[in-house]
Amino acid sequence: MQTISPKRTPKAARPYILPSKTDNWATPDYFFAKLNRVFRFTLDAAASAENAKCELYFDLKDDGLIQDWGRHRVFLNPPYGRCIALWVRKALDASRKGATVVMLVPARTDTAWFHEVAMHPDAEVRFVRGRLKFGGSKHAAPFGNIVVVFRRPLAGKRRRKAGGLKAA
Numbered sequence: 722m723q724t725i726s727p728k729r730t731p732k733a734a735r736p737y738i739l740p741s742k743t744d745n746w747a748t749p750d751y752f753f754a755k756l757n758r759v760f761r762f763t764l765d766a767a768a769s770a771e772n773a774k775c776e777l778y779f780d781l782k783d784d785g786l787i788q789d790w791g792r793h794r795v796f797l798n799p800p801y802g803r804c805i806a807l808w809v810r811k812a813l814d815a816s817r818k819g820a821t822v823v824m825l826v827p828a829r830t831d832t833a834w835f836h837e838v839a840m841h842p843d844a845e846v847r848f849v850r851g852r853l854k855f856g857g858s859k860h861a862a863p864f865g866n867i868v869v870v871f872r873r874p875l876a877g878k879r880r881r882k883a884g885g886l887k888a889a
Contacts, residue, residue, distance in 0.1 A: 747771070747772035747855060747856040747857075748772070748774060748796075748798045748825060748853075748855065749853055749854060749855065752825075752853060753774050753796070756796065756823055756825075756868065757774070757796070760794050760796070760821065760823050761794055762774065762775050762793075762794050762795065762796040762823070763775060763777060763793045763794045763795075764777045764778065764779075764790060764793040764794070764795045764796070765777070765778035765779070765795075765796050765797075766778070766779050766785040766788070766790060766795050766796070766797045766799075766811075766822075767779065767785050767797055767798060767799045767800065767808065768780055769781065772856070774796055775796060777793075785797075785808075785811070786807055786808065786811050789818075790811075790815040790818075790820040790822070791818075791819065791820060792819040792820055792873075793820050793821075794820070794821045794823075795812070795815065795820050795821065795822045795823065796823055796825075797812055797822055797823065797824045797825070798824070798825040798826075799824065799826065801826075801827055805826065805827075805834060806832075806833070806834035806837070808824075809824070809826070809834050809837060809838045810837075812824055812838075812869075812871055813838070813841065813843070813871055815871075816843065816871035816872060816873060817873075819873050820871075820873070821870070821871070821872045821873065822870070822871045822872075823868060823869075823870050824838075824868065824869045824870075824871075825866055825867075825868055826838070826866065826867060826868075826869060827862075827864045827865070827866055827867075828848070828849075828864065828865040828866055828867045829864065838869050839867065839869065841871075843871055843872070844869050844870070844871060845869070845870035845871075845872070846867055846868075846869055847867065847868040847869075847870070848865075848867055849865060849866040849867060849868065852864070852865060852866075853866055
């Protein structure tokens with residue numbers, strides 16, 4: 722698959738989405754349950770005590786970016802701010818060391834990190850149909866999401882799977 726880069730639009734002419742007051746939004750329980758039935762997660766790598774989906778989790782104080790994710794089956798709904806690229810790279814690195822990492826990330830096709838993850842040969846990309854309502858929000862997110870799975874590399878083999886999940 723080839724990507725095509727459009728001409729850059731001046732910042733003043735770009736549409737603007739109001740930023741959220743927080744990047745700490747809980748994954749909807751029903752959506753996590755669908756993924757958990759398949760992956761049986763053992764670690765939530767970017768959570769808080771209020772929104773952790775696994776018994777074992779890393780919060781802001783623990784800083785999941787500097788922790789060893791070992792051979793865990795990791796659920797990752799990273800902060801959607803500017804640091805998301807760091808989480809994406811950490812997920813790929815952890816999978817190379819033996820972890821299975823399942824990330825719920827925004828489908829932001831205009832960003833460099835999105836192309837690093839979605840176009841990576843080891844990525845399994847699953848598109849989420851519809852928009853998710855995170856945490857106690859009244860409204861759905863103003864963007865679509867994808868689920869990206871990184872697994873421990875298979876000797877000499879590549880995985881590539883695309884599929885879909887429904888938001889509701």
